[in-house]
Amino acid sequence: MADSNTSEFTNPSTFILLGIPGLEWAHVWISIPFCAMYVITILGNITILFMVKTEPRLHEPMYYFLCMLAVTDLLLSTSTLPTILSNFWFNSREIEFSACLTQLYFVHCFSAIESGILVAMGLDRYVAICRPLRHSTILNNPLVAKIGLTMVLRGVVLVLPFPILASQWPYCRTNVISYTHCEHMDVVNLACTDIHVSRNYGLFVLFCGDTLDMFLISVSYILILRAVFKLPTKDARLKTFGTCTSHLCVILAFYTPNLFSSLTTRFGLNIPLHIYVLISNIYLLVPPMINPIIYGVRTKQIRARLLRLVTLKGT
Template sequence: MSNSNTTDFTNPSTFILQGISGLEASHVWISIPFCAMFILAILGNFAILLIVKMEPSLHGPMYYFLCMLAIADLVLSTAIIPKMLAIFWFNSREIDFSACLTQMYFVHCFSVMESGIIVAMGFDRYVAICHPLRHSTILTIPVVAKMGLAVVLRSAMVILPIPILVRQWPYCRTNIIPEPFCTHISVVKLACGDTQVSSYYGLFVLLCVMGLDGIFITVSYIQILRDIFSLPTKDTRLKTFGTCVSHLCVILTFYIPGLFSSLIYRFVQNVPLHFHALIGNMNLLMPPMLHPIIYGVRTKEIRDRLLRFITHKE
């Protein structure tokens, strides 16, 4: 039996992305900040990559990890915003089923990858502060390359089952997704039958991957702070802690918005659907814009190289 809200399509050819549900009339205005964020993310992350490539003094572990973070930010932004702007500007709401699963994979894969890179950057800060004399021998170029490869492979393999599971479910409710891009939760909600395997696996990724990353970062900073407080003078402690500020800001911009959104979703009642959509979008799109700004402002070597580049052009 079917009604106006139910369609019998076991294997849908397309989904309809609704954009910001409830704010369709304001899509053009909403697109302005998202477009600005996209431009800043592209320019900022390409600037980071260019500066590190051109400046030999920046060819070190921290900056290699920063380049990895910039690449992940570029891919994440490009996977989401162009289609979002097409919805806002041209009302291009249709997305092929396979394209939807591909977008879903890239969004979740590179989100997990960013988390892994932030852990690697935390390990770099731990070694630099707690074992400064051994930093160059512990974090050699081959070790950094292996850590980067491990982060990439972990992300690719952990997220791979998500689109595979989603592809096998029958879809018989609707093909309308009330968001501007495809996510695991939004697609699984449209599936029929018992989708608990997908739900449990998504929870596993959240708790056992992102959660463990958070634990590793916390443990590393406990050791870092312990060593900082054991330093003899206040100036030395402040100077040493200053080397961690950029990384701490990246941690806050990456983890805190997601935690805030999750708490609102679970514990705050009667929140409009469009508010959840806007917060979810900001969680994914703010970090790629903020990361290069944080490191550009806080890292003297990058800031000086950028100023020299601008002055030379002038």
């Protein structure tokens, strides 16, 4: 194992994941909240899926997009948490080269899909507030399905060059990754060749993904605010804009740590490694956990359905 850090190789059979460097002694303790968040993620998102499926009144575009978000959150968490917990609990640090590339693909693919779904949810809020009488006509079921499929295909195709390019580079320095799982820049930075193609394409994906999506969401909310301020009373404005608060909370929870991780990886900001790793894991662990909680607490229809379920079980 020690020789793998210094010997020259061009096609490593495995990578070594260090977890959280400098906090190895606390891995078991850190795994407790990580595991708890994973359990909450699974229970919360499955509950959302079950409620939307069994409640006819929730068969609307907003809740269809919420189901897409729930499925994506489950897949995003599952693509990383088993690897992280295996490392923390059993000191299982090795991951095969092909498995590492597969993991980095799924991490970025599901992140791109989730970003696209947030744009679709912003579109739904815009139509619901700015075109309320035509909402069901504009966002009919076939269009909702097409939007969802488009966002999935965009993520699948946009991220596909990541593992393809990473597999072409020679790795002759080290196979040790100072991270909890495989991500694009953490892997290609280990290559002993010019990786400007991977780096530039990563910036292209960042622009076509998160940056463009945030721009589109911002445009939708500018139009929403224009419509809200035209309402006659303050109560009407607050009530109308209140329907967007869940979406805004989810946006902040997803994009803030995601952009932090992307920018610090590429531009090497002077941040302690263990702090960087912990914060970078937030966007993989926290949004999937809190998204169903936010919508469960803030959405009256979901709250009412959940209360009925609890009441039925209690009788």
